[in-house]
Amino acid sequence: MATIVVQTEINSSLDKAWEIISDIDNEPKFWKGTKEVKTLSTEGDTIKREITIAFRDQKCLQEVQLNPKNEIKAKFTKGILNGTKIITLTPNNGKIIMKTSWEIKLSGMMNMFTAVIKNHIKSGTEQAMQSIKREIEG
Template sequence: MATIEVEVEINATVDKVWDIVSDIDNEPKFWKGTKKVKNLSKEGDTIKREITIAFRDQKCLQEVKLEPKKRIEAKFTKGIINGEKIVTIIPNEEKTILRTVWDIKLTGMMGMFTGMIKNHIKSGTEQAMQSIKEEIER
């Protein structure tokens, strides 16, 4: 498994950060590795969806759990990626820390490339977090 952790400090309240990151339909705006999102079902704070990732336009199924103003847990349930991405919101005095942790691997024969894509995902995550920060701090 590849574990990737990226953090950014944002000059904003938890409420403001949550308003942006919890709009998961808007994910492709910030996360360039996610090309398209299609919600399949919603039950309470759990959304089942299909995402199209930039890697060869592969489709993956995810189960996303929202814990309001705390975290978003996206589990990959089917497709080329196995594992999860967790986005956590941490209050820090007048600011907010946004942390994303990936714990993933590629499935099947692609598994041998997990290490190679780790840097690519880390770079994409850093870019996404910076874009979210800039959007919120405007």
């Protein structure tokens, strides 16, 4: 299992930051590793969806739990990725700390390549978070 944690400080209100990150249909705009998202069902704050990732256009199923103004927890339930991606917002002296934490591995025979993709995911996460930060602060 690869653990990746990236965080950044944003000059923003919690409401504005949440408004941007909780629009999960916009994920491909910020996350270059996500090519497409398709919502399959919504029950309360839980969204089941299919995402197409850039790695070989693989499709993965996710359950996304929205915890308003606090966190978004995406659990990969089927596909080449196993694990979670959690984005949290923490108010801090008039600013917001946005943190993305991954606990992820490749499934099946691809598991041996988990270490190889760790740096790729970390780099993509850093890029996505800077893009989200610019959007929120813009």
